[in-house]
Amino acid sequence: MVLTAERSAPRHARHWVMRAVAGAGVGGASNQVIELLAGELVSNAVIHGPADEPVRVAVRVDGGVVRxxxxxxxxxxxxxxxxxxxxxxxxxxxxxxALSTAWGSARLADGGTTVWFEVDTDD
Structure with missing residues (x-):
C-alpha cells in the first residue's frame, strides 16, 4: 500500500493491515497488536518523514509470523x-x-528508511 504522508495515513494503514492479516487467517489479539503497531510506524513516518511524500506499507505472512x-x-x-x-x-x-517479536530498521540507498516489526502469531 502506498499512502501520502498526511494525518489520515495511519488510520488507512491500520485498516488495510488489519484486513490483510485477517484475510491470511490471523485474528484475535495478534491481529489487534499488528494493527496497533502498524499504525505507530505509519504515524512515525508521517511525523518524522517529509510531508506529503509517499509512505509505503508492506505486509508479509509467513506461517505463524507476520512482518x-x-x-x-x-x-x-x-x-x-x-x-x-x-x-x-x-x-x-x-x-x-514491547509487543513485537522482533523489529529493526534499515537506511535505503535513496536516503529513505524502512522500519519493520514481526509478530509471532503462534504464541
Whole structure:
C-alpha cells in the first residue's frame, strides 16, 4: 500500500493491515497488536518523514509470523524512548519494542528508511 504522508495515513494503514492479516487467517489479539503497531510506524513516518511524500506499507505472512514494513523518504533512525508519564507522545517505538517479536530498521540507498516489526502469531 502506498499512502501520502498526511494525518489520515495511519488510520488507512491500520485498516488495510488489519484486513490483510485477517484475510491470511490471523485474528484475535495478534491481529489487534499488528494493527496497533502498524499504525505507530505509519504515524512515525508521517511525523518524522517529509510531508506529503509517499509512505509505503508492506505486509508479509509467513506461517505463524507476520512482518509489517513501513518505508518513507525521511532519513531518521527510530529509537525507543521512555518519556515521562506527563509527556503527550513518544511511546510508539516502546510499544513496538514491547509487543513485537522482533523489529529493526534499515537506511535505503535513496536516503529513505524502512522500519519493520514481526509478530509471532503462534504464541
Amino acid at each position: 509489517v514494513a513501513v518505508t518513507d523518504r525521511g532519513g531518521g533512525v527510530p529509537r525507543v524512548r521512555h518519556p515521562e508519564p506527563t509527556e503527550p507522545n513518544g511511546r510508539g517505538m516502546a510499544l513496538v519494542d
